[in-house]
Amino acid sequence: MNLKNLLVILSIFFIFSGCQTIKEKSDSIAEKENAKYGKLVGKEMNDLKIELGNPTEDYINESGNKVFVYKTKKYGIPCERKFEINQNNIIESFTSSGCI
DSSP states (O other): OHHHHHHHHHHHHHHHHHHHHHHHHHHHHHHHHHHHHHTTTTSBHHHHHHHHOSOSEEEEOTTSOEEEEEEEEETTEEEEEEEEEOTTSBEEEEEEESOO
16 A cells, blocks of 8 residues: 555656656747847848748737737647737837747
């Protein structure tokens, strides 16, 4: 009975420590992503197109700015990067979700 409890406790420990490792790796990748594409904020729209090509989608948001959306998949996980571009064709902001 004690051996069974010990195995259960050890299994739970390994599961949680594995999840923490995955979280740390994904956080590290997200930081690199934000640093790389965050450098485009303040630059011209053409710099964005040179870096990433034509967007998957584009639209005008409620404040009248263009939004370029780049969608990709890696390991079956969808990634979406959005860049908001003002009327002067300057990138104002960048967000990403699901990118690993």
